[in-house]
Amino acid sequence: MFKDYIDHFNAEHVIDCDERNGQEDREVFKADFTMKEAEVGYARRFTKFGRNFFDVGFLDKGILRRWVLLQGSSLEAKKFLYESCLTSPDGSSKLTITDQVISLEENFIDERSKFKLLADFLEAFAQDCGALDYKIKIRNLKEEAKDDDDESGVSDVESSDN
Numbered sequence: 001m002f003k004d005y006i007d008h009f010n011a012e013h014v015i016d017c018d019e020r021n022g023q024e025d026r027e028v029f030k031a032d033f034t035m036k037e038a039e040v041g042y043a044r045r046f047t048k049f050g051r052n053f054f055d056v057g058f059l060d061k062g063i064l065r066r067w068v069l070l071q072g073s074s075l076e077a078k079k080f081l082y083e084s085c086l087t088s089p090d091g092s093s094k095l096t097i098t099d100q101v102i103s104l105e106e107n108f109i110d111e112r113s114k115f116k117l118l119a120d121f122l123e124a125f126a127q128d129c130g131a132l133d134y135k136i137k138i139r140n141l142k143e144e145a146k147d148d149d150d151e152s153g154v155s156d157v158e159s160s161d162n
Helices: 005-012 017-021 035-040 119-123 141-152
Strands: 042-048 051-060 063-070 080-087 094-100 115-118 131-140
Antiparallel strands (some): 063 115
16 A cells, blocks of 8 residues: 555655654654745654654644654554654743654544644744754554563563463
8 A cells, every 4th residue: 555655755755854863763853844844734754663654744724733644554553652842942942742643544634633733823933044843752652561561570471380
């Protein structure tokens, strides 16, 4: 289903967060955008946990909407949450939102996005150059659950009392 998606994305959408950040699989992705980009809509690709994710956003009727999408099934997407953080120019204010990653196979342009901001509010976060300081962190819930089991002493192997 997704075999040609990356080729299309690389040809049509030039910004790749992995290239801009200089490294794949970073903890936090710097996904800055401008008000102009928000007005026309945009998508950025980045890689985490060996999977392709897309930061997608657009301004509609004075409201910015944003999602993080996974190139994978809806069952896979349920394993991931994203934390997004928008920071004011002086660093004194931060807006942080946690939301579910959505599969590319789903209709993501609906009311499910928690990241909705009025454009007037968003402009207060813009730097002098018009860029917005925006970062994304992907959380792998399945891996976090494994780590919790390891720390709790729970074993994946059944013991046998002979």
